[in-house]
Amino acid sequence: MKLTFHGAAKTVTGSCTLLQIGKLKILVDCGLWQGSEEIESRNWLPFGFPPSTIDYLILTHAHLDHCGLIPSLVREGFAGEILCTEPTRDLARLILTDSAQLQEEEATVLSKKERRRGGGPVRPLYEIEDVLVSLDRFGDPIPLHKTIDLAKGVKLQLRDAGHVLGAAFVHLRVTEGRKRPKRLIFSGDLGNTDKLLTPDPAEPEPADGVILESTYGDRQHRSMRDSIAELRQALLLTFARGGNVLIPSFALERSQELLAVLFQLYKRKELPGCQIFLDSPLAISATKVFRRYSECLKPEEAQALAHSPNAFDFPALRFVRSSEESKAINAIASHAIIIAGSGMCTGGRILHHLKHQLWRPECSVVFVGYQAEGTLGRKLIEGARTVRIFGEEVAVRAQIWTINGFSAHADQSGLLRFLTHAQKPEKIFLVHGEMPSLVALKQAIQTKLGRTAHIADWKETVEI
Ligand SMILES: [Zn+2]
Numbered sequence: 001m002k003l004t005f006h007g008a009a010k011t012v013t014g015s016c017t018l019l020q021i022g023k024l025k026i027l028v029d030c031g032l033w034q035g036s037e038e039i040e041s042r043n044w045l046p047f048g049f050p051p052s053t054i055d056y057l058i059l060t061h062a063h064l065d066h067c068g069l070i071p072s073l074v075r076e077g078f079a080g081e082i083l084c085t086e087p088t089r090d091l092a093r094l095i096l097t098d099s100a101q102l103q104e105e106e107a108t109v110l111s112k113k114e115r116r117r118g119g120g121p122v123r124p125l126y127e128i129e130d131v132l133v134s135l136d137r138f139g140d141p142i143p144l145h146k147t148i149d150l151a152k153g154v155k156l157q158l159r160d161a162g163h164v165l166g167a168a169f170v171h172l173r174v175t176e177g178r179k180r181p182k183r184l185i186f187s188g189d190l191g192n193t194d195k196l197l198t199p200d201p202a203e204p205e206p207a208d209g210v211i212l213e214s215t216y217g218d219r220q221h222r223s224m225r226d227s228i229a230e231l232r233q234a235l236l237l238t239f240a241r242g243g244n245v246l247i248p249s250f251a252l253e254r255s256q257e258l259l260a261v262l263f264q265l266y267k268r269k270e271l272p273g274c275q276i277f278l279d280s281p282l283a284i285s286a287t288k289v290f291r292r293y294s295e296c297l298k299p300e301e302a303q304a305l306a307h308s309p310n311a312f313d314f315p316a317l318r319f320v321r322s323s324e325e326s327k328a329i330n331a332i333a334s335h336a337i338i339i340a341g342s343g344m345c346t347g348g349r350i351l352h353h354l355k356h357q358l359w360r361p362e363c364s365v366v367f368v369g370y371q372a373e374g375t376l377g378r379k380l381i382e383g384a385r386t387v388r389i390f391g392e393e394v395a396v397r398a399q400i401w402t403i404n405g406f407s408a409h410a411d412q413s414g415l416l417r418f419l420t421h422a423q424k425p426e427k428i429f430l431v432h433g434e435m436p437s438l439v440a441l442k443q444a445i446q447t448k449l450g451r452t453a454h455i456a457d458w459k460e461t462v463e464i
Pocket residue numbers: 061063163189
């Protein structure tokens with residue numbers, strides 16, 4: 001049995017791991033590279049394996065850094081089956097369609113520039129048609145905890161990763177010949193505990209090997225209670241100064257969790273006179289999927305959603321679909337909370353809002369999710385004094401807040417707890433993290449669990 005790390009090795013994005021068991025080839029995730037220009041250029045490289053030889057693609061969840069290269073994989077010949085939970089299938093449809101639209105728009109802009117220079121048209125990474133063909137490759141959804149036979153001696157089970165709606169970690173039980181069965185876990189992205197909507201991660205079974213995400217391997221999150229208090233403080237201080245609050249947010253999960261938090265503050269009458277805008281057609285559509293699968297949320301939240309008002313429907317909240325409505329928000333000077341994508345400020349409507357509000361000292365920008373190296377979001381949290389937006393230099397005078405307690409990812413304690421439940425497996429491979437997180441997590445695994453973890457390298461193959 002062999003593992004090759006084709007993505008998210010010594011970086012966070014581009015998740016893609018190939019497992020070969022004899023002739024059977026299983027890919028776990030096929031994500032988009034996001035971040036610096038160097039990282040994003042990898043989206044255009046050929047896959048490190050012939051896509052036509054892959055039998056199954058197991059998709060842990062619908063975030064773009066896990067599903068975003070599926071259309072390229074299918075276009076390059078993948079004809080196997082995509083296995084995931086039902087909410088992940090519905091969310092991946094939305095996320096991939098949106099991604100293709102962005103790719104096409106970007107290619108149109110670049111083509112215009114190229115033509116002016118006398119060049120030819122620029123092709124998008126993939127198009128809507130590629131997404132439509134990809135959707136045909138999704139097999140019947142896999143219910144959590146149900147054991148599925150993938151091939152002789154290979155059994156699959158998905159369990160709740162508590163990361164975003166539909167997210168799962170992967171259990172594989174592999175029996176090769178007369179050898180003792182080996183149990184492998186791919187963590188995908190593991191969730192933080194104490195979120196308002198999504199339940200905590202399920203416990204894994206004992207395993208021989210774990211491929212573990214390491215996003216926040218070097219830190220502990222503040223509690224949800226403290227994080228809500230910090231957000232409240234950010235909002236009230238900003239409104240007292242006469243400004244607005246921008247919250248760059250991932251359309252999937254962060255936005256819905258934020259709405260749940262803001263609804264709590266609204267119910268306690270702590271947000272007088274404020275207007276909340278969910279300015280993201282993608283987040284609005286994802287919110288509908290949350291309603292459809294409310295049985296996957298915490299039971300008390302599922303019940304609350306059946307009544308009005310609720311986290312997704314209360315008087316201060318407005319869903320903004322059209323770009324005209326989005327532009328109209330610019331006319332509001334104060335008491336607006338604007339939640340818009342993209343989460344790492346790499347594109348989308350948040351850029352327009354940043355251009356209009358970032359230079360205003362009375363405003364605030366609140367980051368509630370991971371900001372990869374090389375993104376505009378990362379520059380802002382690292383204290384940039386000016387940034388370039390749409391080719392224009394914009395001064396950063398707004399107050400910048402980072403509230404990691406709202407993170408959808410487990411912190412170091414959560415990751416160690418996961419390994420402890422898996423009975424401190426013999427082989428641990430660390431992926432999906434930047435070097436400081438990987439190194440800190442490796443050290444913590446050594447000192448606290450007495451195990452040696454290996455930091456996976458890009459394109460590295462290991463025998464297990
Ligand atoms: Zn994720």
